[in-house]
Amino acid sequence: MKPVTAVIIGAGSRGSGYALFQWDFPDRFKVVGVADPKNIRVKRIQKRYNIPDENTFSDWSEFIKRDKFADAVIIATPDILHKAPAVACADKGYHILLEKPMAVTEEDCHQIAQACERNNIMLAVCHVLRYHPPFTKVKELIESGVIGDVVNIQHTEPIGYWHFAHSYVRGNWRQEESSTFSLLAKSCHDLDLLRYWMGKHRLALLEFESEITLSVHRSSFGSLQHFRKENKPVGAGSRCLDCSVEANCPYSAKKIYLDKDEEKYSRWPIKVISEIHDIENITKALEDKQYGRCVYECDNDVCDNQVVNFAFEGGRTASFTMVAFTETLFERQTKVYGTRGEITSLGTGPVHVYDFITNKTTRHDTAAPPSGTHLDGHGGADYFLMDAFVRAVSTNDASHISTGPQDALASHLLVFAAEKARRENRIITINEDYTYQ
Template sequence: MRREEGGVARRAALPCREGPKPEQYLFTYLRLHVFEAMMATSRQISILIIGCGNRGKRYSSYALCHPTRMKVVGVADPRSSARKELQEMHPMDPANVFDDWRPAAERERFADAVLIATPDRLHKAPAVAFAHKGYHILLEKPMATTPEDCKEIVQACQSGHAILAVCHVLRYHPVVLKIKELLDSGLIGDICHIQHLERVGFWHFAHSFVRGNWRNEAESSFSLLAKSCHDLDLINFWMGGKRCLKVSSFGNVSHFTKGHQPKGASSRCWDCLVEPTCPYSAQKVYLEPAKKGYFDWPVSVVCSDGTYDIESLTDALRRGPYGRCVYECDNDVVTNQVVNMEFEGGATVGFTMVAFTEKLGLRKTTIYGTKGELHCEGGGPVEVFRFLEKEKTTFFPEKVSSVPASLSAHDGADFYLIESFVSAVAENNPSLIQTGPEDTLRSHLLVFEAEKSRRENRVVFLER
């Protein structure tokens, strides 16, 4: 087995009879190393934060690590504790602190850009309003919860000449970029089939999609959009310019229903007789880590008032939504789903999302080509077997720049995302964005068509 660990020259010398040209290996190198050059040359941008929950706070922390690159100048959030916490992180003019985004949008523009990290169903209105004001927009995924709203956001950004970046952080993941580099090089020939698996994690699904903000479609969105629009976006990315022609999908709500509640269970974990034997126990998920001093996500979500101590957490579990029995929640989003796709040229794709996994958020991908197979799990490495040489080669993704802990999620992809957006705004160069408006709209529309197939139990043919 060969091991390739960086160094363009070494990879260019790959002994493949019809292998990639040296310049084709520059893809990941340029995509990642370009950040270092930009950080030394770009101007500081100012940004307004709309919604300072977990994602809003994390992305805003970039300004603390790189104050010459980004400055947070305002915040809008209906929760006073959330506003106060962000104000303490980023001193700002009190006139730029709002309990609603609308007054901020009515003013003359006072920042270069806006980060919109509101709940999913509240994305469209602020995105359209701020685009019309000329703000560049970093928009948390999903773009919106209906095809019509997604299209309206794109149209508003186009008419307002606003740079739009949707937070598909996996597009910036070093492993994802390495896979794209290898596919574009022709190393495994033409793509015939992609098999992609998203393992959500058993307690993560219970936290976010049974007890949490994305549990109920009427209040948020369906789980394929909320959780897996990342993955269908990746599939589109790897397939290049080829269009999906038809899609089918199946899925359902499994296990987290009243009918599966153990005998003798209570409606809350705190006083439940079967809690010691329940893997989804709120005490196990939240209280046990807190007793060891861990108050980061997901424990931080439970302490919604910004007070991080055992007493506040205990009270929240006794009274709040995260202390509920997972078998007595108002969840209605599917726990497992498959999506089958056929692309131009005959390539097929099978995507699976499943809640009941040990691993949390680690994808597993196999891509079958006419000249070889590509395999990758989690953060890599990427293994390629070439049919002609009957040889397996291991490729390691490039990892550059010092990534701060607050933006280290997804192997640093959170950092690469915000860094590319800041650079794009500072340089007025939308090409630095991995997920521009049209590309993101195309992948979102595919998600909506897949869900239509699941609901209507039929194959959906996409418009040409």
């Protein structure tokens, strides 16, 4: 078969990352165009994939005026700019790999799903964890009945203390107005997983409350707990490079971004600080741009910790915890409790099942991406996502995609309902069609 051809819309960290699939599998995938307002990004992608000048664009609106010249698009624009290019590309006939979240409003999510369905477009929303072998193994084990009926799932996302400071205090996802709330920006992956694992058991209730209380009768989680002006250490400066107490701060920009290993300047997260990846330009950026600011003097307003509780039909329950203050990142921690045993996954490596009958633990190994692949993000899940999308487009078989329009839409609506419940400090009832009251 001919390789699937694609245009990258948004050539930042995620867009350029997915494009790396061509490096590993040039016979299966080929980048033939790029659109991004930053010329340096366009030129970098153009050079890397030998793209002709006529297929480079400073804006996706210029690209969409052209006759269709590729099979698919990869949309990795900022979150608030997903809807317009997604709908336009669907109407033009392009299959779509769309970075999560789909969009930042319910209406925009609906419009994207509708556009893909009316045009018979394959849409893969980048809920990469659905494609991650440890989590697909959890799903497989649940459906096998090895732990009996599922009673409860506990799932935690440890964001990582420096990762949260980078992305959600100093970075592009720090403000709801310019991006979205942290549960949608960071953890729509995880609420999607809970739906995925519970399978046929329809969501009955979602409870999420926000006011801090000592009452034993209510849960109350979700706040910007730490990264606030009143928590700034005595004597701290406004920027890390000029701070007298920086050495004792775990969130120091010097610690996170400056390194003796020059190679690290072209890797995430350091590479997002400056378009030119060397110590001189990184240091300059820390002197006068957002990533050098004190974390206690930023304009951030998104939650740094959050818990969501679910009740499913038949009394089954689930809980999700998102927390910034952790050593590890990307290593989700999951426990599935059943009537005959329990499943444990640390998000990487094997999955373990404890059997109540034998009192023994069985290890279940999981697949790994091909050795040496450049798509190693999210523990290799980025590779499995791209593999599934390319396979679906090349064979014209959408069954390879597990995060299509309606499935992804339902998960996003669940996240919006959770945030509504948090803001209004009440229990939200989810209807069968994922509307809520």
